[in-house]
Amino acid sequence: MDLQTIKASLQELGTKITKGAEEISAKAIDESTPQEELQSLDKAQKALQERYELLNAQKEELERSASMRLGNSQKNEGGTQQMDALQAKATLIRSAINNRPVTPEVRAALGDDNGTGGEKLLPKTVSDQLIREPGVRNPLRNLSVYSGVTNLEIPRIDFTLDDDDFIADGETAKEMEAEGSLVTFGRFKSKVLVSVSETILAATDTDLVAHVERALQDGLAKKERNVAFAKTPKEKEKHMSFYSGEVKEVTGASMYEAIKKAIADLHEDFRANAKIVMRYSDYLDIVEKLANGNSTLFMAPPEQVLGKPVEFSDAAVDPVVGDFQYSQFNYDPATAYETDKDIKTGMNLFVLTAHFDHQLKLKSAFRIAKADVTP
Template sequence: MNWFKPPVKSLLKLDLQHFGGSTLFELKQNMATLGQQLQKYEGELSQKAIDPSATLEDIKALQKSKEDIKARFDVIKEQHDVLEAEQKASFEDKSNIQNIADPKAKIVTAKAELIRATIRNQAVPKDVMAVLGDRNSTGGEKLLPTTMSEELLMEPLVKNPLRDISTYTNLRNLEIPKISFTLDDDDFIADTETAKELKVTGDVVKFTRNKFKVFAPVSETVLRGSNVNLVQSVDRALESGLAAKEKKVAFTKTPKTGEEHMSFYQTGETAIKTVNGADIYEAIVNALADLHEDYRENAKIVMNYADYTKVVKFLNNGNSTYFAAPPESVWGKTVKFVDAATDPIVGDFAYSHFNYDLDVLYERDKNVRTGIEDFVLTAYVDHQIKLKSAFRIAKVIPAV
């Protein structure tokens, strides 16, 4: 039986902006249609699961189709909820943001008011700051309110795969131990490389502050538009900027002065150990084998997609088995794709830790050449690789 599968291309391009012009009624119709399809797949999946004649491939294919429909349904529902909240808020008294009953609409409206006031160089109303959780009790610096900073800094970002596997915090003057427990016997660490590293570098990680700015351009048209479009436009720009900065410092081979420790590819005495192989597949296999079992158990692989396609082409050897298989089936470990990962990185990414220090600031700036206003975010980030011995760099050294 040929099960319906949503086109992959349309699914990948499906985002909130795609539905920016849809009416609430259209979104409700789309939700109803996808909801019926999802219910249909759930019923068929239940039948397949108890059918002894059904193959595992049939069940997996049906599960994949169900997941695709669910992903599309969730995206449309999110846009529906935001739009519905804004329309409900439009019937409330806008003279006082506290009169907006719906919590989601209240936050969207408050964000929009903060952005507009900042761009127009006006004071942000106190009730707006109260809704967003203002942390600035001194009345001095313009600190980004709690609600906005937590969403920008702490929520997983699709555009930065490290957000799914690394550790993220937002703590001032952070210091943490490199290992989570100790014993009264100093020789309890089975991995000799870890023991040597702790002896040389100490057993505590101290996070530093590295300042950077993200600029979110805002045109007058967007500024005068709906709250939803304004907030989405600024949030997307800031999120993309944060993700780009995180990936840049983590994967660069030419770091800025003072940021050398943030890169997986740092050189010198503190460099991560390199493990060689005749090709990408062999190099990663050797890197996994070289890890101590304490780290190998939770190891993941970060590599660029071009290298992965070379591996798949090599393993296929005339058939298409691995093209249809998930990347995890190749090495038995989770694989994350980052184009900036010029050499695959293998290890326990719980020891990759990003921390945003101090309060995040916001301000405005104007590009005099274009006339576009910028909503500017200033943040302080540090990336610490808490244990270099928890990672390996897989390097291809062709056989002579």
């Protein structure tokens, strides 16, 4: 008997049991009803109840079995899909290194939206994973805006008021007048090279994909961090650095005073969402001086000590204070790959070519805090 038939029978039995109970109640009230008739009705009612309980137990067992089959099916399907994607990634890497064409089936498993299949472009799902899941620490991943739009253009500020005297912050107004109201992102090439030994190439799909993806993710994150905090940036990457000389510097007698003054120097619209990126060693120096032998300050969260949330990075030689929603990285979705061989080491190289840009949408939203080291 199938589940639907059992449910229908249960409904019918339930109706009979309800009517039987009502009939027994009516007969019991009537003193003229013989005792034998009442006993007969009660016996029939108990029989119906037993049948109902037996069928209900069967129904619950069938539903439990169906639920377990569905769960196992979904689990198996999920595992198969995951393994298919893993195998596809491994096949793509091995095919590239061995100069074999990548089959349409592999690209389809990776969600490729590259119509021709001729270019060595990574499928979008893979590109997104490489950009979104780094292992190398890059504090800007927690602060800045990230996007993936070709030839992106965005307004420097999200809104203006028709009765405003342009913009309340004078520095922002000057910046808008000098640089225009639009921010245009360029395409600056960056290559990340991953060494793949013969043993890794022959390893399991899981080990191969994990090795290559982690190295590519870390390489991109490190490149972002390097260009954003470059003290002497390359000419074409100068606009990407907080230390390009275009962000206002605020000086204090000590690092602590410089950071306080930098926060206060921000316009209130930026100050409300301001955060600090600085070296951990500089923070420890500040705490040590403020504590003056009292160890409890070392246990306080950095936000409580400096007044704003803090992200640590050894690359931030001078603390950067500001509203980091005005820092944005944009990647061109067409992330490509190629391969080569290092003749000196015999290592295979899997090379990722990414195009990205980092723009400070409003430089007036940031300050560089510098301690006065003049003797």
